[in-house]
Amino acid sequence: MTPTYILLYVDKPEASGTFYAELFGRKAVESSPTFVLFVFENGLKFGLWSKHGVQPPASGAAGSAEVAITVDADALEATFHAWTAKGITIAQPVTELDFGRTFVALDPDGHRIRVFTPVG
Structure with missing residues (x-):
């Protein structure tokens, strides 16, 4: 098994998406009020998911x-x-x-x- 996806639980996915788009120098391939996704050449997917809708609820800080x-x-x-x-x-x-x-x-x-x- 090889990990292929990183998800961060964020307060405002679209705002975080703007931050990471500038940081990574690339546009998100998917963007909505609850989820933003970046995909890299090596296949890694980097998602930003609204912490307010994660199921089951996340408890980590x-x-x-x-x-x-x-x-x-x-x-x-x-x-x-x-x-x-x-x-x-x-x-x-x-x-x-x-x-x-x-x-x-x-x-x-x-x-x-x-x-x-x-x-x-």
Whole structure:
């Protein structure tokens, strides 16, 4: 089995969709008041579902998991500066950790977006 879908429960899917469209540099393939979907070249689907209609109701809080994006060292620095310039909330500035160089941003709901360059 291979995971193919990431779902985040958000307060306002269309607003979150706008945030992620700018972040990812792509348009959603589906958008409604309760659900927004992005599809990537590698087949991964990234959905934003209204937390008000999720069945069964979700009990987890934003920030208890991360969306991780692997990039090279130059892209990490460029992404950090671009996102900072756009006013995206940064929870952790560029930092060296045991797995590599990284930073963490937050989406409008407080979900973590970790950008990192792995060691090796």
